Amino acid sequence: MSFTEALSIAARSVYIAGTATLLAFTWSFPLAYTMSLGRKARLLATVLESLVGFPTVLVGLLVYMLFSRSGPLGFLGLLYTPYAVIIGEALLITPLMTGILYRVLETTARRYWEVAVSLGASEGQALATALREAFPAVIATVVMGFSRAIGELGVALLVGGNIRGYTRTLTTAIALEVSKGEFEDALALGAILLVIVVSLSVAARLLLREERP
Amino acid sequence: MIELRSVWFKYDKRWVLRDVNIAFKRGTIVVIIGPNGSGKTTLMKVAGLIYKPTRGEVLYNGVNVWSLPKQKRLEARRHVVYVHETPILLRGTVRDNLTYGLKIRGYSEDRIEEEVESIVESLRLRSLLDKKTGELSAGQSQLVAIARALVVKPQVLFLDEPFAHLDREKRSIVSTLLREYARGRGMGIVLATHDEYLAEQLADNVVNIGEIQGGQNIG
Numbered sequence: 175m176s177f178t179e180a181l182s183i184a185a186r187s188v189y190i191a192g193t194a195t196l197l198a199f200t201w202s203f204p205l206a207y208t209m210s211l212g213r214k215a216r217l218l219a220t221v222l223e224s225l226v227g228f229p230t231v232l233v234g235l236l237v238y239m240l241f242s243r244s245g246p247l248g249f250l251g252l253l254y255t256p257y258a259v260i261i262g263e264a265l266l267i268t269p270l271m272t273g274i275l276y277r278v279l280e281t282t283a284r285r286y287w288e289v290a291v292s293l294g295a296s297e298g299q300a301l302a303t304a305l306r307e308a309f310p311a312v313i314a315t316v317v318m319g320f321s322r323a324i325g326e327l328g329v330a331l332l333v334g335g336n337i338r339g340y341t342r343t344l345t346t347a348i349a350l351e352v353s354k355g356e357f358e359d360a361l362a363l364g365a366i367l368l369v370i371v372v373s374l375s376v377a378a379r380l381l382l383r384e385e386r387p
Numbered sequence: 388m389i390e391l392r393s394v395w396f397k398y399d400k401r402w403v404l405r406d407v408n409i410a411f412k413r414g415t416i417v418v419i420i421g422p423n424g425s426g427k428t429t430l431m432k433v434a435g436l437i438y439k440p441t442r443g444e445v446l447y448n449g450v451n452v453w454s455l456p457k458q459k460r461l462e463a464r465r466h467v468v469y470v471h472e473t474p475i476l477l478r479g480t481v482r483d484n485l486t487y488g489l490k491i492r493g494y495s496e497d498r499i500e501e502e503v504e505s506i507v508e509s510l511r512l513r514s515l516l517d518k519k520t521g522e523l524s525a526g527q528s529q530l531v532a533i534a535r536a537l538v539v540k541p542q543v544l545f546l547d548e549p550f551a552h553l554d555r556e557k558r559s560i561v562s563t564l565l566r567e568y569a570r571g572r573g574m575g576i577v578l579a580t581h582d583e584y585l586a587e588q589l590a591d592n593v594v595n596i597g598e599i600q601g602g603q604n605i606g
Contacts, residue, residue: 293535294491295491296461297457
């Protein structure tokens, strides 16, 4: 495998996992926020937390059935496209992101909301303050979601199909190289994956250290 | 003045406040004593207009605050400040924290500067002003939390265990300042504490929370 191809696969992986993370965030955050306002959301939070360990291959299978030609969303023609992988990964990391964001909003944000209110903030000002204070934890959650998305194999393989130059990601490429007995290439791709995940984590830590009080 | 009339407060399935009737007047220092879990903090938060009571009324200057429209309620809330037992400071510097309450009230830059100068002088916080809040000790954090509340000059101030992390010198500075605010400026000050010595030293009235819990548990 050429270096250019490896880089292209890495870039595609970052794009797919990044978009999936953003997509998951767009519904996880409002859901977590709504849950944090209600007192009876703990049961839902427990259910979401138990879904964090949902097998990726099972998510892949469900998304496959959803987008397959005879499936309910088959008419969209998304199977074996990067979009199907993005949707599948977004669904996969939704319980993780919603569960953690709920805890963040329930504890950190609520605490700071209360401080703001106690100092005379309007509801809008208190919400803005609470979100500002919860920002580092929100960033950490996004990084966790991305790391889970970029490192998963089941969804990418089942609904992406590992098509060269189109849906091949780092994890599907590693699986392919191992099946061919090309362990050097697999290790090189694994190293790239590790560098991406660790770099992002370190970058987030540095950002949050700057942001810390 | 803040008055609680037949206030009940339920947390999860437990009644924490049961038919509480009490008034906190301007110019007096009231100390609330009681064991852990007796409802001191909840009482302070309900009286501090943070929590809405499950039943009953909280009156500010004779008006039921929770029946007011949002804007009017906000105006009332801005005269009442509550300080948490564990100091919770906002990210940023001590100055950011001290200016927070003034900024959200829309004060001018000059006035903010003037008010901050005054409280910094009173509580000897100058050396901390540009420090990040994460670099402060527990005692310094508590002092900043108290300063942040005093700087907005509330009519009624609720302080939950305000001396817990303070050394003797700082306790003395804060006690003197609280007396000055109560006597000189007519601020109503309500403290929750376990410290009965402190209660005797500072209080015009000492209230045992067990004695103001009126009603029996209801479903």
